[in-house]
Amino acid sequence: MGKDHGGDEIKAVLILSGGLDSTTLLYKLLADGYQVEALTFDYGQRHKKEIECARKISALIGVPHQVVDLSAITPLLGESALLGGKEVPACHYTEEAAKQTIVPNRNMIMLSIAVGYAEARKISEVYYAAHAGDWAIYPDCRKSFIDAMEVAVRLATAWNLVELKAPFAGISKADIVRIGLGLGVPYERTWSCYQGGEKPCGVCPTCIERAEAFEINIAKDPAVRPEE
């Protein structure tokens, strides 16, 4: 069942948020035969629901998982709706909404730590689930940024080469859901909503984006329970 590289299982580090995209990538990597170690970053999110989802999903499928505590760093990064410093916008993704929810340089910080983690363990691949959907309005999710980071990472790790992989960079969230439905990803165990309520709010940018991705697949999001 291991990925066939001369019989050895290939190890990979995955940045797992507990949301839809990275959980789908986790299942895809396992299906491809990778031996995965998952890292979740606690950067002082407004709520801990995603982190709890990441922890539970990893336990469910027996993947080693660590939460990286960035609480000492987050205060340096100013205010963001994701950190509770501003109101979460209730609308579709727009540049304005994205600016409310950006955490400065978050992706580069998480990637650089994940790469150091991999390098220390001689693991040669780091995966993350940036994709070509609405998230691409964030500068540090764009393909051009990912490409530049791939180069910088390769150069920084010349002694224990680590490669950055973003296999969803060219596809949409609807495509990701299609892949995940095929792999049996338990989407009811993932969390996307920016709010930390009992159930997803349905009106924040990521709830709207997620609903559309299921709609395009003519599927029901199992995380959204009908009103009683």
Add this chain to the structure above:
Amino acid sequence: MGKDHGGDEIKAVLILSGGLDSTTLLYKLLADGYQVEALTFDYGQRHKKEIECARKISALIGVPHQVVDLSAITPLLGESALLGGKEVPACHYTEEAAKQTIVPNRNMIMLSIAVGYAEARKISEVYYAAHAGDWAIYPDCRKSFIDAMEVAVRLATAWNLVELKAPFAGISKADIVRIGLGLGVPYERTWSCYQGGEKPCGVCPTCIERAEAFEINIAKDPAVRPEE
């Protein structure tokens, strides 16, 4: 006295280790009229002498200074002589000695946090003191890595552009000492030695490199006190 950009003082974030190179860069930026904020990273160094030097020098010249605590991240980065996990080599810089003292992906981690810090404050320049001397044997100090990071940083910060600057990337440590002697840098207040003794050990790679840099300038390192 401010750098002349239409009368405004230009702000810059500087990664200040408390060593010779970054302290010289601090004095150079101030001489060039920059308003500097200094960040020092505590990544669990074997000793805190450099950090203390950075703190005291910043206080001495009235530069805002913060120590960024990476103690939650360092355990993820494995063992290094700099973290106390291995013996500090007593020799000139060699690839072997450098491998003993590397902290995986340290520079990318520090740079990405410094960039996030700058972006949150709309400061458009981040300086660090990588140079073309012996340190260039570390992959993440090489010019090719610095160039790749400059590109990645520019792309990641498209909404509040931050530029990475490594003005010493093309010069040697002896050149840096020459600049610093001209600027009156108080080198007796800087710390380079990998060991945390009462005075520099004189035999670790960075002590040897530092001594050579002063020698080339036919100068005395004021941090090295003669035997009583």
